[in-house]
Structure formats: structure tokens, C-alpha cells
Amino acid sequence: RWFLCTAESMPLDREVSFVALDEGQLGADPERGHVFTDRILRARGRDETMILGSDSLRPVLRKLVPEAEIVTRPRFSTLSYAGAKKLSRLPKRSAIVAFSAEEVYAVAEALRRLRGGAAVVMGALSPRTRNAQVAMFQAGEVDYLVATDAIGMGLNLDVHHVAFASLNKFDGRRQRRLTVAEMAQIAGRAGRHQRDGTFGALVEEGPGAFTPEEIAAIEGHRVPPLEHLYWREGEPDLTSIDALIASLERKPDHIMLRAAPEATDLMVLKRLAAEDWVRDRVRSPRAVARLWAACGLPDFRKLGLDPHTRFVSRVFRHLSEARGxxxxxxxxxxxxxxxxxxxxxxxxxxxxxxxxxxxxxxxxxxxxxxxxxxxxxxxxxxxxxxxxxxxxxxxxxxDKRTTVLLRQIGADASNLPVVIGAEGEVTVEDHPLGQLRGFHFEVSPDARAADKRMLLAAAEKGLAPELRRRAAALADAPNAALSRVGAEVHWQGSRVAHLDVTANPLRPAIRLCRTLDVLNPRERNAALARIAAWLDARIVADLPDLATLDALSRDAQAGSRVRALAGLLVQAGGLMPRRAAGALVEALDPDDRKLLRRAGIVIGTLDLFMPGLLKPRVAAARRALLNLGDGATEGASVLHRTAPGASLEHGYRPLGQQAVRIDLAERIARAAHDARKGRTPFTPDPALATSMGLTPDTLARLMAQLGFQGLRGRDGQPQRWVWKGLTPLAKPKPPPRDTSMGHAFAKLVALTDD
Known part of the structure; x- marks a missing residue:
């Protein structure tokens, strides 16, 4: 009952009651214009014919169809220029117009990063695809639409603003600036009916910007009248190929008509007419009509004239042989x-x-x-x-996830419908945001770098209630739920705090992770108190010697010298070179030393230490407390100098190519002192050093550090040693006196120097 079709496929051989032709001004289009002009001149309904189009068509129509009644329908809404806006600042419900597929894709990619995406409309899309993209925009799934000038025809959209990415297009022959009529046709997509619309460009200056004259013409709907339409014979002569070509190239005889540029169908016809086999087969009006119908096959593929001609040639070869x-x-x-x-x-x-x-x-x-x-x-x-x-x-x-988030955040971020799964997966309307591990939100790995900041912001807002619930669980957590990994405190396997080094390694500063910033002061303090209590309990359980040492450093009954030395040892993690506390050690009286021994402190010849801290399990806990990194192999008495843990802070004294555990170095020191008689040269028993794995060079270096001097013996005889005593600590040099004139006593100093 109804025929809805393009101008090219209108069934002119049918008698119908009513004919309507939309966008009649396309008769001025160089490519399709002759088709629209032919329909304006020949397509008639039995009862009524209606030609819809721009007011620019009025003067031409008066000349070509003088009997037509021209009725003007004013636009109910206002179209105004909104200035230039960058892509990132375009309002929602905007359509961005570009004039090549490459530019359309580039703009759409940019909008995906900035605004979650855009629908795409191009003339090359099939009607079904185009309609699906438009439906997505109309439904609000995306707030932006990127299109070629195909948007200007046949689409009524809920567009508030039209932005021109460019004002130049390639029209098939040359690159040129859009005409005012073309600008107005596209800009007119904004608004519609009684809702006002705006238009603008993406740049303020240069060829991509509107001129004041163009703006005034578009806002005032003052489109220059068409001076002519393109025409080609609509009922060509089909008696022969040559007659067909001649009729198609005939000049119009009306002043308002211009001969249409040579179209693709005519170019294909001329090429086929040059083929002998075509001439041989086309010898009747029916064959000419069949050839002309084949040449009318549209070039949907847009591969160029040669491939299209070959395709049409093959089609016509079959149409002109056997049963056709x-x-x-x-x-x-x-x-x-x-x-x-x-x-x-x-x-x-x-x-x-x-x-x-x-x-x-x-x-x-x-x-x-x-x-x-x-x-x-x-x-x-x-x-x-x-x-x-x-x-x-x-x-x-x-990016549907980004689109959903932008829409939800724009509405009310506090009500973001965040759903947290059993494994910590975080989603909004079934779109994955990432994973919540403890208090730490990890953005979904498939998120692009440009989207991560927005996803994090959305998570911070939407996850606040869940983070507060977890904070309450942390405050009541058992010790088993907390653990230490390096300088980090983990709860249920996820990081919650960082331990910053202080003067007292047993009292590190607890710094909650930034992911807990969403908590209020009361919740933060509860979390801090729980972590501090767990840390104290862990130190007592894992490092009882250090806990004892810390208590001794604060025991008022212990005496100032003991407290001072204990405090130094606490700062050093329970072991330190004796020279570092030389003055304090020398000042100790017998009662002080007895108290220190009861606390488990060894005052060795070279080092102060607590033997319990050198046991493998305790040593590992001590390394974790002090953030010392990798340590020695469990139970090793001697290490190679480059091995992990071959340093004093780990409990090993470096001696040339080896490092000896400090308690074993002290055993050798005591054995050497037991073997000597005053300052008489002696030969120490090498069995102890050999059993520990010390090389002769390492033993010699250790003996020298212990205060012994080696004596050169005869060939073949073991080396002998003599006690010389430890090298006394060097007194610090006094600072040089300032003899400049910069202070009140400078002249007096100069006189005393004389």
C-alpha cells in the first residue's frame, strides 16, 4: 500500500494517489541532483504531489513548476551560535560532524576516552547499522554522536548542539569549504520542534572556524537561493547504445537547469560500449534497456571506476546470454x-x-x-x-563502563550502585570496575590508562560504606589476621599500613594507607590502636630479648649508665660494635655489668650483642623489624663477603673475603686470651677457627682486630701472636678557632696568637 524508498528507486511506472519527495533542494547536488530534478519534473500523484525542501528551492521551483503552491512552515525553535568548544567541553546530547571516515573515527576514539564513547553515523553504513547507532544515542546509552554530513538528511535526533570538526569537505572532485546552505542543513539538526538548539565549531580561528557572515546567515535561516538544478534526461532513448549515450548527454533547454556532471552509470556505459562483445549482444531496444539497467547497479563498494566496471561487465555478460x-x-x-x-x-x-x-x-x-x-x-x-x-x-x-559511571556520578555520586562480590570484585550495573583487596582497590586490568583516574574516583565514592565496615572488622581483628611483609602491615593478606623507621625500631611510626583516608578520625584511631597492639604483641612473641632490652632502657631502677647503653642497643636492634659505645662500656661498674648479663647482653671484645637474636627464627624476625632485607643462610657461621647478610647489622663481622658471626668471633677472642700469658708470644690452637671454616687470612684479620700482632716465624712453623691491646679510640679534634673579624673577641685572639 505504501512505498518508502530513495529518490533513485521510486516506481515511476506505477500510478499512485500521492507522491512526496523530501529534500528537494538536493536537485542542486552534483552527484545525485539529476535524479531529484527528474522526480520534481516527472513524479506526480494522481491526487496530490508534495515537494519538501529548503526555502532555497523556492525561485527554481516557481520557474520549473509554476502551478505549484508554495507553503512556508517556520521553524518553531531558535538556532543560535554557541561559540567554539573543545571536544572535552562539549555539552551532552551533542553531534560532532566530520567529513571523512578517518576523522569520524578519530573524534569517536577521543570521545571514548573523554566521555565514555559516541554513536557513529556515516553514509557508508547500512540502514540497519545506522538505525542501531542512532537508537543507542536516542536511548541515552551515549551522550554524543559523531557523523558525516549524512546527519543532515533524513534523521530527526534529540540533538541539543551540533559541533563542526571541520568546515571543509572533499566533494568527489576537490577539497572545498561548505556552502552556507550545507552548514545550515547540518546545524539545523540541533533543537527541533519547540526546543532551541545551538551550533559551533571545535576551533575559534582558522579555516575550521565560522565567519560572522556565516553565523548570521545560519541563525537567520537566510540561505542563498538556488540558481539552478542539475538535470539529465529521465527518459533516455533506448533504440541503440549510441542513441542512449547521446540522449544522456543532451543539454537541458530550460534556463534553470544545468547538465549534470557525468555520473558513474554513464561512465560505466561508455566503457562497456567500447567493448565489441557488448556491441554484438546489444542490437535491440530491449537489450539496450537491459544494458542500461546493469549500468545502474550502484557502486556500494566504492572501490573505484575500474573494479566497478569489471563487476557490471560480468553481471551484464550473464544477463545477455542463455536465459539471461x-x-x-x-x-x-x-x-x-x-x-x-x-x-x-x-x-x-x-x-x-x-x-x-x-x-x-x-x-x-x-x-x-x-x-x-x-x-x-x-x-x-x-x-x-x-x-x-x-x-x-x-x-x-x-566504553559502556565509563558511560555508566559518568551518568551515575553526574546524577549523585553518593548513590553509585556499587556491588561487591564474594571475591571482592567491584561492579556497577554489571560493568566491572576492579577488585577490592582489603582496603586497596585495584582497577580492572582491561581499563585504559586514561580511564583509571575516573575509576579510582568512582570507587572512592562508592566503596566508602564497605571500607567503613572493613575498618570496624580490622579494629576487632585477631592477631592471626594481621601480618608483616617488609615495612608493610597486611590484614587478611592486603596492605593496610606502612611502618616508618624511628629512633626506636621497636616503636615504628604506623602510617595508614591512603585507601583508609575515607575513614573518619575515630575509625582511623581505632585501626591505628589495633595495629599498634598487634605490633607490640608480635615483638614480645618473636623478639623477647629485644622486648626485655627495651624494658631495661626504661627501668628507673637500672641506673642511668645501664639505661643509656640499653637504649643504644635498642636503637641498633640488639647488637652493635663495642667501639660505638666505648665510653659507656668503660663507665660501667661491676653491678651494671651483672645486670646487663642477666638481661642477656654480652659485652664482647669487639661487639655488644644478645646471642638469642642470632638464632635463625629470631634473626629473621629481627631483619623484618629493621627492614634489613635478605639475611644469611640459616645457621651459617661464616659467609662470603658478598653474600646476603654479610654485615655487622646482620650480626656478621666482615674480615677480608669472609664475614664471621659475631658470637663465634667472640669465642675465638676468648680462646686467644685464654691461651696467652701476658704479652708473651704464643701460638693459638687453629682447630677452633678451622672448624668454623675460617681461612688463615680471615683468622689473621680477626686476631689483628682483637688487639694481637702477628710475628714472622720461621718457614714451616705456625704463626705466633703477641698481645698489644686494642687500639684506643681517637679523641675528636677541637674545631679550628675563628680568627676572622666577624666576632667581638677576634682581635683578642690575634693578640694571644702573637
């Missing part, structure tokens, strides 16, 4: 080849273009044996590919 039908096998093979949905946007779009060519062929009643079957088959294929293209465009240019 395209072979079933060729058609079926081509459809099967296109029946794939893999590949990128461009690949799928290319298959759709090819499928549309075959769909066109299938709708020619006399070109196939079973046109109805193949029309259904090509329709199903085009729909399948169109759906795949829509999905591919959406995947490439729409």
Missing part, C-alpha cells in the same frame, strides 16, 4: 564468501557494501531464477553483518 539470468553458483558462492562477521570495523563495512550490491541484484525480478529466495537470503546476510558492524562500532567507540 545470473548463475546460481556464482551468486551463492559470493554470498557464502561474505557470510563472516570476523574482522575490524572496516572489514565488516566492506562486506556489507558488497552484500548490498547482491541485494540490489536480488531485487531485480528478471535477473535471477529465484529472486524471492535470494532477496530473503541477502536481506538476512545484510542484517547479520549490520548487527556485527553495530557491535564492532560499539566495542571500538563506546
Amino acid at each position: 539470468h545470473i548463475p546460481h553458483t556464482w551468486f551463492a558462492d559470493e554470498i557464502a564468501r561474505l557470510d563472516r562477521v570476523d574482522g575490524d570495523v572496516e572489514s565488516i563495512a566492506g562486506r556489507i557494501a558488497a552484500a548490498r550490491s547482491w541485494a540490489y541484484i536480488a531485487h531485480r525480478a528478471d535477473w535471477l531464477d529465484d529472486p524471492a529466495h535470494w532477496a530473503d537470503r541477502t536481506r538476512a546476510l545484510e542484517e547479520k553483518l549490520s548487527d556485527a558492524l553495530h557491535a564492532s562500532l560499539t566495542q571500538r567507540f563506546v
